Amino acid sequence: MTVTATPAGPVAGAGAAAGPVTLLGIRHHGPGSARAVAAALAELKPDAILIEGPPEADALIPMAAHPSMRPPVALLVYADADPSRAGFWPFAEFSPEWIAMRFGVGADIPVRFIDLPSGHRFADLPQDEDAEDREQGTASEDDQEEQRHSEERHALDSMRRTDPIAALATAAGYDDPERWWEDVVEQRANGTFSALDSFAAIAEAMAAVRDQTRPEDEQREAYMRQCIREEIKAGRQRIAVICGAFHVPALAEIGPAAPDAKILKELPKKAKTTATWVPWTHGRLSFRSGYGAGIESPGWYHHLFTAPDLVVERWLARVAELFRAEDLMVSSAHLIEATRLAQTLATLRGRTLAGLTEVTEAVQSVLCDGYDTQMALVRDKLVIGEDLGEVPPDVPVVPLAADLAKEHKRLRFGPRPGQTEVKLDLREPNPGDKSRLLHRLNILGIHWGTLGRSQGSGTFWETWSLDWQPEFAVKLVEAAIWGTTVATAASAKSADRAANAEQLAGITDVVEACLLADLPDALDPIMTLLADRAALDTDVAHLADALPALARTLRYGDVRGTDTSSLRKVADTLVVRIALGFPPACSGLDEDGAQKMRVRMDKTHQAVGLLDDAAAIQEWHRALRLVADREGMTGLLAGRALRLLYDADKIGGDELNRRMGLALTPGVPPAEAAAWLDGVLSGGAMLLIHDPVLLGLLDRWIAGIPADTFTDVLPLLRRTFSNFEGPERRKIGELARTVGAAPVAGVAAGAEPPGFDRARGDRALPVVRMLLGLGTKGETDA
Amino acid sequence: MSAKAAATEATEPTVLRQHAEHAFAGELDALRKADADSGRPRPPRWKLSPWAVATYLLGGRLQDGTEITAKYIGPRRIVEIAIATLATDRALLLVGVPGTAKTWVSEHLAAAISGDSTLLVQGTAGTPEEAMRYGWNYAQLLAHGPSRDALVPSPLMVAMSTGAIARIEELTRIPADVQDTLITILSEKTLPIPELGEETQAEKGFSVIATANDRDKGVNDLSSALRRRFNTVVLPLPATAEEEIAIVSQRVQSLGKALELPEVPAAHEEIRRVVTVFRELRSGLTEDGKTKLKTPSGTLSPAEAISVVAGGIALAAHFGDGTLRPADIAAGIIGAVVKDTSTDKLVWQEYLETVARGRDGWTDFYRSCREVSA
Structure with a gap:
């Protein structure tokens, strides 16, 4: 404005303070x-x-x-x-x-x-x-x-x-x-x-x-x-x-x-x-920052600023271009009608010029058949408009940001507007480096990439979803205290995190991250730390929580060609410690504690399997057997241990039947028996479906529960069975109808069910063997 | 002016349902006067200015104190787009699930713009081309040969020659070949009569409002050539319970007047209940968002809620104690929900037992429904 006291332009009232x-x-x-x-x-x-x-x-x-x-x-x-x-x-x-x-x-x-x-x-x-x-x-x-x-x-x-x-x-x-x-x-x-x-x-x-x-x-x-x-x-x-x-x-x-x-x-x-x-x-x-004034339609404003004339028409032409790129039919006649509708709407509302509202409504009514599904496209691509700015390379930045910029350039892997997905083959040098960069940035708290959940399948591949946020500039500055390059900063931060980790699991998480990010410098001190802490930590729960990350690292680490021998040593001793500490930790737990311990038992079991080390597996099985055998053990855990052993083929079906008979005898309080049963049965109903003897035992036990305790046991049983899939439950129900009447002929354990075609089944076996990695000649010892 | 005044003022109160332009003649006059006073421009042949049409539909108070009742309760945006479309001589297509006031809006738009909502083609699977173009008076045709006198114009043709709004109901039910006759009318704005070597050209002010059903999609889907000639407006289901209650109570009131039902007071609570039941079943979620529900096969539109309440009022007036009670609406509501008896019945019973039962103040309703279902 021109200040009210004095006219604008060259100073007229030179004496007035506000003059110029x-x-x-x-x-x-x-x-x-x-x-x-x-x-x-x-x-x-x-x-x-x-x-x-x-x-x-x-x-x-x-x-x-x-x-x-x-x-x-x-x-x-x-x-x-x-x-x-x-x-x-x-x-x-x-x-x-x-x-x-x-x-x-x-x-x-x-x-x-x-x-x-x-x-x-x-x-x-x-x-x-x-x-x-x-x-x-x-x-x-x-x-x-x-x-x-x-x-x-x-x-x-x-x-x-x-x-x-x-x-x-x-x-x-x-x-x-x-x-x-x-x-x-x-x-x-x-x-x-x-x-x-x-x-x-x-x-x-x-x-x-x-x-x-x-x-x-x-x-x-x-x-x-x-x-x-x-x-x-x-x-x-x-x-x-x-x-x-x-x-x-x-x-x-x-x-x-x-x-x-x-x-x-x-x-x-x-x-x-x-x-x-x-x-x-x-x-x-569109966010409020700095000036405290956010705008909701930057793309539209950009258009308003850059369009020399015919604002509405040019905007609609861009909408048409966008729709056509998505294979949606838009003709010039559509645009003519949309323009007319937008202008008439503005007139109806007493406005001289059609604004974004009118134009959007016209597009929806004329181009999108009145529905708003396609309008999201217009909103994202045009009204907001994906655009990422650039700053010159000689802008003063912290060394860390400069190093990241160098990495971007070296790998031809820079930030892009919007969300994108990349698939990286870790065996190739360039994608491998990209993966390392993303992992390192994640360690530094710059979550540019989010790793997709495809770890189960081919471990040579990583799928990342990339989304660069401008705020990362601040995170980079924050992270600059850790070092001057992405690699050294990530190493230093990892070491610090490991040193300050309150529990063992925190350290093994860091170890896993370090291996993924390929930070060997950080790894050595952290391994020493891990070994020390593992030796001193008396809580078996902590040890058990730490194992899965280690096992994963060992199993998949060699994809990246990292040396994991020192890690294996730590893992092996960890298993021994866990195996020793586990049985005592399984007694005298309340229900919550038992549930948590059960999860640990399952995870540890899985991790030990991943380690693929005969000695470690043997140690673990010994521990499980102790849990399954020992009197006074929490029912849930004893049952679970038995099941894991059975699944691992360490005890046979007869033994399982015997134990089930023992556990479900009238002498055992029904509530405890139900908890034990939960441990045995959870995680798949196949056991019951394929072993009619077990089902018979279960059936007799349920029938024998006195009326007054039945209501107490019912929720426990319900919880166990509700974890099964619908078809499994139905199948058990069908079997239960006959099981009480008479032993089911022909479906006894090991026997073939009626209508079983052995010849056809045999034909599938070679493929199954191959999938299991058993080679073609070896007979499975079923 | 209230709906009551408008109804008594009309000349022929013996017909079951009056056309919009008669039922609301008083409001339309007042709007015309307001237009003249303020000198708002009118598109050619329009009886009212676009502003006045919008006010007529959405309601408001004029400067001379006349109260305009709201004909459409819903987003203002939708009415504005519809009017702007007609002002640009484009055809308007109103789309929505059954019972979302498509026909209602089209009737009132035609009444407000052309003063005549009767130029109507009802679309059916058997709608012939004559209904869209013209037919012949065969006695005349045989006696005197083809001439203008022997020609029987369709409502569409009348609208073209008088510059009025024609309405086509259920456009998507009309066979595709008959639909195609519209293309020339809408793009060239002319209707050729090859038998006479003549044509009827549309006067300014002519346009078409068509309605189509979302659920009917695929019956006779519009060709893209025809679709291109329409601006489409999707009429949504009411956004909030309050909006829907307003729609139902207003329409029930005016329906009651027209059908000369005895006055039944304090229906608000029952209307709220009907709307609540409808909304919950429609969305498959209770109002508090805590319980998931199965949804029935019917649409449960506001129009059905209106008829449930109106039916309940008739029951209460003639067989009940003159107050709308839960028992009066129970039968109607079950009829509206249970369409396909095998699954809908289960849906309704689940709703009754899990939601209605035990809800505060719903005991009577629950009991009545149980009685009726049993």
Whole structure:
């Protein structure tokens, strides 16, 4: 605006303090504001440009004009002591601040940021708060407030602060503030449009909209005024100030310096900070950060800013292109009708120009047969629009980020907008390195890739789903304390995590991660640590929790060609320790404890199987037998151990029958017998279906439970059986109908059921043998 | 103006159901006056401005104090798109599951725009081409040969020559070859009469509102050439219980007036119950979102809820004590839910036993339903 006291342009009232200052009150990320700022700057020819932004980043402004700088990008300012305290100031191609920066750099005019230094805010914050910056916090408060009171008034109130121009547009019946701007602000002067005049009008409107301020606003505006005073003192003639429209009324009267100085004196001491440029995405522009003003349709704004004319028609043409690429039929006639519908809708709503709402509704009605399924495509690809910015390589970054950039380049594996999937063959050098990079970044907390759940199948392949988030820039800075390259940082962090792990399982997880990420330097000290801790840890539960990760590592580690001999030693001793400690740990447990122990038993059993070491397996089986035999053992665990042994072919069917008979005798309390049964039967009903003797035992036992205890046992039994698949349950039910009557002829254990065709079955055996890796000649000892 | 006033003011109260333009003549007059006062532009041959049409459908209060009842309770966006479509001389296709007020909206749009909602072609599997174009008076044809006098125009042809809105109900039930006659009418805006070597060209203001069923998809799906001539609006099921209750109670009230049912007060609680049952069964989830339910084969649309409540009121008035009680709606609600007896009956019984039973204030309802089902 042109300050009310003095006319715009070259200083007229030179004596007035505000004389040389022209305030351009903008809408953050508003393409209309951006156009107006460009026009106003061209008109004004300023000799200094002040922009609402973090002063720490002043030195980075010239980079905005760098040829390989491509928005969307953001300024990142973080506290050196704690990089998680950081703030982002994103800029899109259509951001007025971006336009002003580039104008200033291009015209060789001093450009500086005049917002309150972020250092004050970072010092201000309590330690535990995850701080984008203070405005982020207040913005989300506003969100909650909006949710609580859905009334329009409250929504408008909060909008007045974060986006006052949108509030004006809403009041005028527009739901697309940018179209309102075009309609009301730009078309106002009937062709003789002057950007400076329009800013004056905005300033007038703001004086009416702005009714309440908060202490934070006052501090920031005091700092802005101080900056403006400095520039006036320096003798600038035409100072352009680009700031959020909300602040314009506060900067109109510069006034005396003393009160502002007092306000600023009360601020907490500035924290030391560092600033840099980072790439940003369109999707992230829709979040409130930095300026506290998020936009929901960056793609549409980009279009508004770049389309030279025929905004609606060009947009629809892009929609058509998008649909055609997806093999959806769209003709030119569709576009004609959609354009007409959008314009008529706008007229019906009393708006001169069709906004995003009208265009979207027209697309849905004309192109999508009224349904909204395809509209999601338009929303993602166009309205938000996937776009990832670029920053020049010589932007100052922490060494770690530079190393990552080098890796990106070396592997031709850089961030891309949106989510993508890659499949990596670990036997090849390049994909192998990519996998290592992703694993290392995961260790550093930069979850660029998420490993798909395909570990069971071919272990030479990894499927990653990649999604680069601009916030990773901060995580990189945070991780920089660990080292200067991705590999060393990941090693150092792993070592630290292992040393600080509270339980053994934590260490083995680190070991697994280290092997996947190929960090041999980290592995040795961690292995020593692991061996020491395993020796000292007396809790068998901890040991058991640690084993599965180790076993997986050993089993699959050699795919990557890592040396795992030291690891095997640790694993073997671990199994021995577990086997010794397990039986005592299985007695005297309550139900919860027994359930947890059962899971451990199953997992350990699986892990021991993976280790594929005869000695270890023998140790483990001995432990299981002790659990199965010992009197006074928790029923569930004893039963489970028996089942595992039976499955491993260590006890025969007769033995199982005998034990079942013993466990289900009337002398044993039914509740305990039911728990034992749960242990035996859980994890598959085949046992019961194929062994009628067992089923008969079970049947007799159930029939013999006294009426008063039956109700106590029932929930336990129900739980056991509810774990079976539906068809299995049905089958058992069918068998149970006959089992009580007479021994089932022909279905006795080992005998062939009626209708069994041995010749046909034999033909499948070679394939089964091959699948089991038994070779072709060997007979299975069934 | 209330619906009551509109109904008594109409000239012929003996017909079972009045056309929209008669039932709401008072409101339409008031809107016309409001248009004239404010000088809003009207598209050619439109009786009202687009703004007034939107107000007529969505309800509101005019400057002279006339209260316009809401004809359509639902998203404003949908009505605006529909009106904007007709204002651009495009044809409008209203799609939705049965009972989502497609016909209702099309009738009122035609009444408000052209002042005539009777230019109607009912689509059936047997709709002949004559119903879309024109037929012949064969006595005339044989006596005097082909001439304009011997020609019997279809409602569509009448609408074209008078610049009015024609309505086609259940477009997708019409055989594909008959549907295709629409293509020329909608794109060239003309109807050739080869027998006379003439044509009827559409006057300004002509357009078509067609309705089609979501569930009928595939019966006679529109060809893409025809579909392209329509802007499509999908009418959703009511978004909230309150919205649906408003729709049902308003329609029940006006239906009761038209059918001269005795006044039955305080039906609100029962309406809420019917709507709750319908919404829960339709979504397969109880209102509190805690219990999953099986869904029946019927659509359970607001229209069916309206008829359940209206039937209940008739029962209460003639056989009951003049108050709508759970017993009065029980039979109707079961009839609406249980369509395909084998599975729907199970669905209903499960609902009754797991949800209705034990819900606060539903004891009478539960008992009545049990009695009826038994």
